[in-house]
Amino acid sequence: MELHRSYMNVFHPVLWRVTPFEDRMIALQELEEDYARMQGRAAYWVDDKDLGPDIHGKLGDGEIIVNSRFVSDTQYGDIPAFGAVKAVIHEGRHAFQLAVVGGHTVHENLIEVQKWKENFAAYIDARRMRPGYYYAYRFQPLERDAHDYATKEMKTIYGRLE
Numbered sequence: 001m002e003l004h005r006s007y008m009n010v011f012h013p014v015l016w017r018v019t020p021f022e023d024r025m026i027a028l029q030e031l032e033e034d035y036a037r038m039q040g041r042a043a044y045w046v047d048d049k050d051l052g053p054d055i056h057g058k059l060g061d062g063e064i065i066v067n068s069r070f071v072s073d074t075q076y077g078d079i080p081a082f083g084a085v086k087a088v089i090h091e092g093r094h095a096f097q098l099a100v101v102g103g104h105t106v107h108e109n110l111i112e113v114q115k116w117k118e119n120f121a122a123y124i125d126a127r128r129m130r131p132g133y134y135y136a137y138r139f140q141p142l143e144r145d146a147h148d149y150a151t152k153e154m155k156t157i158y159g160r161l162e
Contacts, residue, residue, distance in 0.1 A: 116142055
């Protein structure tokens with residue numbers, strides 16, 4: 001599926017700065033719907049909430065929650081929309097992992113699927129971990145996969161917007 005649709009232009013740094021909040025949210029929702037279609041899973045509703053300074057996004061019951069500072073702020077490093085777009089893709093990957101483990105869609109790498117199943121049973125939640133355990137959280141199979149996937153997709157999206 002070709003992802004370069006007109007809504008993606010909103011993610012360009014120049015356009016993000018001048019796009020109203022509601023239109024940013026619409027573009028993020030359309031991004032999630034495209035990825036859900038490609039992954040063979042149900043689309044989640046994209047919402048924004050203040051998640052504090054350290055959490056970019058989270059997967060809720062049927063929704064992807066993006067830290068509101070990434071949607072409302074016009075600057076995040078060098079690329080204003082980067083945090084919001086990456087959060088949608090990352091959390092959408094978690095939705096895909098859940099769908100695969102739940103038997104609602106398939107993933108070609110059965111070894112990876114088994115690692116996901118095992119990790120879901122012993123998941124380390126970043127919000128509940130003790131100080132100094134970031135790497136245990138970050139490099140568990142579910143998070144490593146979601147981060148790697150989101151990074152790869154971000155390179156594709158922003159490579160097309162340059």
